[in-house]
Amino acid sequence: MKLKHCIYLCLVLSAGHLCAHAQTVIPVTTDGVSLIYRLDDNGRLYQTYLGERLTHDADIAHLASMDEIYPTHGMEDYFEPAIRITHSDGNPSLLLKYVSHEVKTLRTGVVETVIVLKDDKYPVEVKLHYVAYTAEDVITEYAEITHREKKPVTLYNYASSSLHLSAERYFLTEFTGDWAHEAVMTEAPLTFGKKMLDTKLGSRAGMFCSPFFLLALDEEAREDAGRTLFGTIGWTGNYRFTFDINQHNQLRILSGINPYASEYALQPGETFRTPDFIFTFSAEGKGKASRNFHAWARKHQLKDGDKPRLTLLNNWEATFFDFDEDKLTTIMDEAVKLGVDMFLLDDGWFGNKYPRSSDRQGLGDWDETREKLPHGVGKLTEEAGKRGIKFGIWIEPEMVNPKSELYENHKDWVIHLPNRDEYYFRNQMVLDLSNPKVQDYVYSVVDNLLTKYPDIAYFKWDCNSPIINIYSPYLKDRQSHLYIEHVRGLYAALERVKQKYPNLPMMLCSGGGGRCDYEALKYFTEFWPSDNTDAVERIRIQWGFSHLFPSKTLSAHVTSWGKQPLKFRTDVAMMGKPGFDIRIHEMNEAEQAYCRQAVQQFKRLSPVIGEGDLYRLHSPLESDHAAMLYSNEDRTHAVLFAFDVHPQYGENILPLRLKGLDPDKKYRLEEICLPAGGGSRLQCHGKTYTGDYLMKVGVTVFSSSHTVSHIVEITEAES
Secondary structure (H helix, E strand, C coil): CHHHHHHHHHHHCCCCCEEECCEEEEEEECCCEEEEEEECCCCCEEEEEEEECCCCHHHHHHCCCCCECCCECCCCCCCCCCEEEECCCCCCCCCEEEEEEEEEEEECCEEEEEEEEEECCCCEEEEEEEEEECCCCEEEEEEEEEECCCCCEEEEEECCEEEEEECCCEEEEEEEEECCEEEEEEEEEECCEEEEEECCCHHHCCCCEEEEEEEEECCCCCCCCECEEEEEEECCCCEEEEEEECCCCEEEEEEEECCCCCCEEECCCCCEECCEEEEEEECEHHHHHHHHHHHHHHHHHCCCCCCCCCCEEECHHHHCCCCCHHHHHHHHHHHHHHCCCEEEECCCCECCCCCCCCCCCCCCCCCECCCCCCCHHHHHHHHHHHCCCEEEEEECCCEECCCCHHHHHCHHHECCCCCCCCCCECCEEEECCCCHHHHHHHHHHHHHHHHHCCCEEEEEECCCCCCCCCCCCCCCCCHHHHHHHHHHHHHHHHHHHHHHCCCCCEEECECCECCCCCCHHHCCCEECCCCCCCHHHHHHHHHHHCCCCCHHHEEEEECCCCCCCHHHHHHHHHCCEEEECCCHHHCCHHHHHHHHHHHHHHHHHHHHHHHCEEEEEECCCCCCEEEEEEECCCCCEEEEEEEECCCCCCCCCCCECCCCCCCCCEEEEEEECCCCCCCCCCCCCCCEEEHHHHHHCCECCCCCCCCEEEEEEEEECCC
């Protein structure tokens, strides 16, 4: 009787461990997702489920075991391992058995489960950490690997996560591309064997392949239906996702640091912590999965995730390297006229022995060029202050031109091969952040500027080169640690900046989307998705990045790159965090008035655009139109963006059905941000509809015109 009572109590527990016939069951759960492990009679843990949350705990006993929680190399597993090591005696095997686990609440709505596994023959321990964000349906995972052998052991594979899925079919969406062609979405089925997404670029890791993926189960990914898993890695360096399907059509997903050229000698007592793997599961398609990620990022991960972003005017496309104090102060006047928050000084302001007149020299020498700025940056911050705007500045502290004083004085700080000719990417090389002196230097670039000029309010932190000439003068005989220690060194420098200047906003820039991971975004308020600012191209690029990142992280500038109407270019930028990189004085008065209006409207609507739920309504990847809607939490206020790109002649235009509204509320629609002098408004302007009508019937917002855009504000109407 007592035994039956004990079993019953264990089965109805919703957290911690469950007992079923003396077997330990460990659920990791959110409001909508369950990830469940069970201890087998052999003492090892196996995953039994990953998917929509199971309502009844008693059903857990019926689940069949899948693969081990953290598959090892050298024993009976036939497929890609999560961990592979060689012991100090040369034995290449590992067998991990369950020891214990604990569940603790970190803060309201955030629960951590820590599972301890140990080898039964060698003193090697793996702790698997799972942090569940209950309301956002996001789970993060990482591993801690330690040992007590007398000599170092060698780590060859060290995944952050190993997830197992069983479905009829699997469809993987990857986000790939190149400079100015980022986040191109490609979906393809997975079949038996392995598919890998990885990078070996080091510092500019995401240049060809963004560090995230989308996986749909049973059918191709849909926006509002179907089982979908989104995953990403919090690591600003080489990563690898491995999708491995076995003979039973079961899928193993391994995520973590790319082990390429990165064998790690783990010292006795040292802990190797993997980066976080972050994922969400949605039974309601990729739209819900995106909203999960956005809500989690704003609340838990993104620097200043709950704060508004600064609008700005950048001088880069207006001047490139050709400017002086007078020209810059004139552009500041344009920033004031535009109504933005800040003027941002871009590349070209530094270097004296080798003045930064092109990208061929000066990088690394962070003293103001006397010929351009005889009164220094302080004069510029003073002029910005007089005008009531903030001042921001561009830096690229991790890089160096060979033609620089820094290179001449500290070549030992530069990643370069001995006895080889040097190779350059964009005429530059990468500083060796595994070296503590280099970490001090990188931190000092920010610290020195802010100490000397405390009115600097913003940094655009660039990183334009992948790691080439791959050799660290500092690491000497530990070259296989370079890719890992370099990233750790970057975080050490960024952490010091964050600790001393916690309220400093910074843009993460890397020649476009070369850096776009959530670990870096602990230190940066936004990132630069692409150098391609052509508005038609940007719709597609921002559409891709919107799957993982909230709008306030996507820096989007209005430039002269595209030849579309100014309204079209500005409306595209307003879907993200808008800025301007264009000479205002070259616009006519009507264009200037439109931009001022757009800035005002964005600031007014930023609580909805920046904090609201995103609904992708019409894909630019599938037609010549696009539409996105942002809706606030209580469904009283929404903003709709609609774009006609290059429609075909005679195309049948259908109403657009909206999403994210309350079917029982009434809404008034008003088209905003019209060009000076008016222009044709949409037929729905000024009319009131129920949410039910708008979501089931819709309104006409598209046309057969080319590069035409509309912004519609949707507000709850009085009954």
